[in-house]
Amino acid sequence: MNSKLKLPVYLTVILLSIFACNNGPKVITSSSDQPKNESKTGIFSDESPTELSSADNSTSNDALHTVKVNEILPSSKYLYINVNEEGVEEPFWIATRIMDINVGEIYFYNGGLLKTNYESKEYNKVFEKIYLISSNLVPADHANNPGLLEKSNATTVKPKLKNLPKPISSPVKIVTVKGSVKIAELVKNFKKHEGKTIQISGVCVKINANIMGKNWIHLKDGSKDEYDLVVTSNEIINEGTIVTIKAKVALNKDFGAGYKYDLILEEGVVIH
16 A cells, blocks of 8 residues: 555544444443442441442531431441421431430431432331431430539539439449549539639540531549530540540530530540
8 A cells, every 4th residue: 555545544544443432332330339428427338339329429518407206227237217307398317326316306416418219128128318427316405414503592503413314334434634623523613613724534435526516525534423524626536535635614505406504615625
C-alpha cells in the first residue's frame, strides 16, 4: 500500500473503533454498598452487601427530633423502632444500636441517614424508608437529678436527692486522681463550685453523642454512684473509659427539649 494512503486508513480504523465502543452497551459499575455517610452512624458497618444496599441514601437535617415509640423489633445487633413525630403525618422507622428503649415513651435524637428499601433478613421484612441513628436515643426524663436546687426557707441550699436513677449494675471502683473533685463533694457543696472550672475524674458510663452540637458524658467515680453527673464536651469518650476532665460548673441550666439540669459541667476538656 502506498505510504501516503496508510495514515488515513489507520485514522479511519481508529475512529470506527471509538464510535463502536461508544455505541455499544454501557457497563455501570456499582458504587460501594456502604454509603459515604455510613461512618457517621457506626452501626450496620459490618452487615452483608444485601442488607446494606438501598435505592437511596441521604442524610436528614440535624434538627432535634422528638418521637414516641410505637413498636420495637430487636435484632442481634441493633433495634428497629417504629415511631411517631409531632408534625409528621405517618409513623416511620428508625434504627440504632441496642439500648434500653420502652414502648410508649418519648425520646430525643438528631440527624440520621435515610435508607430506602432496606431488607432485614432476621425479620424477612423490607423497610421502604428507615433512618439510621448514630447517637443514642435520649429519654425525655434523662435529667435524672431533679430538685437539687430547690430552696428551703433557710438561707442555705441543700440537695434534695429524690427520684434518683438506679445505681449501675456493677459498682464503679473508687477513682482517685490528684486535684480532682469527688462527685460526692461536688453534689454536697455545689453552690461553692458554681461558675468555677474544676477537675473531675471518673468512668464514662454512658455518652449521648452529637445532641444539639454537644456530647453528653455521664460520669461516675464510685463516691456517689446513685447520682447521674453529666459533662458536656466536644470530645468523644468511649464508654467504660476512665478519664479526667476540666469543666465549668453550672447550675439551673435549661437547654430545651427536656435537657434541663440542676447541676451540670460544661465545656469539658479531657486532660487525661
